[in-house]
Amino acid sequence: MPFELRVSDLGSRQRLRSLHGQLRTAILKGRLCAGAKLPSTRSLALALAIGRNTVVSAYDMLISEGYLRAARGSGTYVATLNPGLAPQRESARHRLARDLLPRAWRTARPRALDQRRVRFDFRIGIPDLDRFPRSIWCRLLGRSQRRGARVEDLYAAPAGVERLRFAIARHISNTRAIACGPADLIVTAGAQHAFDLIARILVVPGRTVVALEDPGYAPLAAVFRAAGAHLVAVPVDEHGMVTKRVPPGAHVICVTPSHQFPLGGVLPIDRRLALLEYARRNGAVIIEDDYDSEFRFGDRPLDALQTLDQCESVFYVGSFSKILSPDLRTGFTIAPPWARDPLLSALQVNVWNCPSVYQQALADFILEGHLARHLRRVGREYSLRRKLLLDGLRTELSPWFTPIESSAGLHIAARVADGYAPEALVAKARRCGVAIENVADVAQWGSRKRAVRVVLFGYGCISQQDIAAAIGTLRNGLRQIHAN
């Protein structure tokens, strides 16, 4: 069979129905083509570990329905369907796609995480799932699930469960010096979701100009590109976005002030004020992506743009993906009051709301102090990993890399030494079983990529022991590369 049949895990009464349905599907969808010979009933029964009678019955049903034909003595074949009903895959695919889909969607392909196994995983954006306090979370989720959803929550206004908004507001007012209350927050299915909703209400296709950091967070650029905005790149230095290089005419400015993604700079207060002043003068808005600022290894955080803003021009976006688990799919935004109802309407059109049972559990998790405890605990661990990695980069790996100063986050950015091509180092590392990432691959979104020559070492999902081993492996491997 050119496709998989699965029936063995079914009860005996369901097997026939399922086998019949799967074969019919395969014929209707063209996976089994007219004229194809089917396996004998005996061999198919053996292959599927089911009784032969079931296979005989399924074939008989399909013959009586006209999907199969039995040739006396020579076996069973897929029938030639009525031409009007036969699959017309290729032509339809091309015609409908060409006529109906806008070009951008027609050629779009989803990005997939590289699923190859890797011995030492320095990929970015993945926190330590083994340290996620799973048993506590299970208990809270179970409790919330047993309480169940109330009818009032089901199709309620989509801002999110009030108790969770209260919990988040208190959490970020403690950790991030953000001034907000529950009524200012909208719960989303992650930061990506918040960006997408904001883009949806702000972007007029072909007109809206959006300024983004380059290098920067490529999925954010993807959001605005999909919405039809005109994207402009703003360069980044060791202090984050070079705000004086924001071109005139930007309607939306996206920035990662507490820890520039991916280079790690902290935006100084004068640049923060300059951005706010730009917004005030030009009637622009700022999207403040505070993506992993909970992991800090130095000073107190500077005031967020959201806190400094007095003109209702800032959308603050936060997420629990990096501090707990991406699988929570929970983030939030603090939107200016004038944008709140439009955002909620967009959320309702899009997914109606986010599951309340999950939100209740997360509210408990925060309010009972588990989040703060978890952050202290993993913060200590990440800090040790970071130190190990920095030491390794500065000693054993210094011929190839120079780490860039930063005081927050879950990865270290490192400049590549002159004479080496970043892509060659990344490829060689991979062949040695070490996954590191090239900024040009994961954090540049423009069609013309400026040469950044920086690679990233994430330490979210690699143990201290593995970091030490990986540094040795990497050194031995990279020694085989010759500088130009």
Next chain:
Amino acid sequence: MPFELRVSDLGSRQRLRSLHGQLRTAILKGRLCAGAKLPSTRSLALALAIGRNTVVSAYDMLISEGYLRAARGSGTYVATLNPGLAPQRESARHRLARDLLPRAWRTARPRALDQRRVRFDFRIGIPDLDRFPRSIWCRLLGRSQRRGARVEDLYAAPAGVERLRFAIARHISNTRAIACGPADLIVTAGAQHAFDLIARILVVPGRTVVALEDPGYAPLAAVFRAAGAHLVAVPVDEHGMVTKRVPPGAHVICVTPSHQFPLGGVLPIDRRLALLEYARRNGAVIIEDDYDSEFRFGDRPLDALQTLDQCESVFYVGSFSKILSPDLRTGFTIAPPWARDPLLSALQVNVWNCPSVYQQALADFILEGHLARHLRRVGREYSLRRKLLLDGLRTELSPWFTPIESSAGLHIAARVADGYAPEALVAKARRCGVAIENVADVAQWGSRKRAVRVVLFGYGCISQQDIAAAIGTLRNGLRQIHAN
């Protein structure tokens, strides 16, 4: 205080920080205006049930930061902030909203479920949450949660967990005669989410013409309106959409063939074939919304449009909201192959993917037979409720209502007798503690509403006992209304 302060549930060390932050927020955001007098430290401490020293310290911090000022002997006041920093709510709201938001979003307001308590609840679209097999679900979710998410699942391609797609494909091939396999399915956060993603890839604003049933499912119209499509209404009779009235030039046709929403008709086979022929000839696509067809009280279902389609023109959309719980926020779509990558890309831009732990639990729930068992059990219960309600409508309530034939779903549509205004009957019912719904309110989406004169009685969340009582209550109440 003109707003709520909450600190009593905090540990003593956090109280000061929290109180300080909440007061600061209130001042910065204009909830406490310049010149406002604060309560005395003694009275605020009493009101919050915390020590007076904490309040004194918070006031002192805010005074030192310039947010408050102490007038000797007369108390503490909110300081006049630097004019450049003072809140400018109204002007900013108007200017930014006017300059940046497209008109449709500027005036959008989220819809909220009426949260008033009601004695007898015939509202539609709400299944019986008390019969949701919560303990089984909790067990499966707990198991899935303990296994946890794997790194590979986190940022994986967004079609959904393979095991869930397999489970859904098998389930619908049994219950709905749908021919599909796991590779054809995309898991979404509910049917609404599927509609929204489809609209996102199909609609070219200002150009795409979308034909929708009227009366029909208003949130679906909201999706296409938000996407910028031109909407056209297609009338509905007792057999569902009047397909010969689909106007020429439609690019997308939305239809509820197995149980027209809200009138309940089943689309006959000739109309199904006519729709497919329209799509084939005009290069149009069909969105088949199979929203609650699992609850059937008669014949076997007709073949879905998706099954009959040979031109890759059908998007099939299903949901677990009605058959399990809306709070699962899980639905799916079977998209034509040419639309699959664009849809996945749109999903990734929008929310990245849906939480894998929930999906694993739902896969277990289906594959272990709990879904089929649940459907049989609640199907019996709904069938009894339906019968009771139909009997009541045909006897005690016959002066006002005539039920419309239908053989599926979770509600009954009933025509209002001549001489009575539907809105008057609905309002009177509500005053008697009975919530029923007017099609004009919940299922008409056009700006000019045709007079439909139908009301809806949902029986998803009302017990048999309450149905009987509600019918009596309703009869007594409606008797007080005089026909015109």
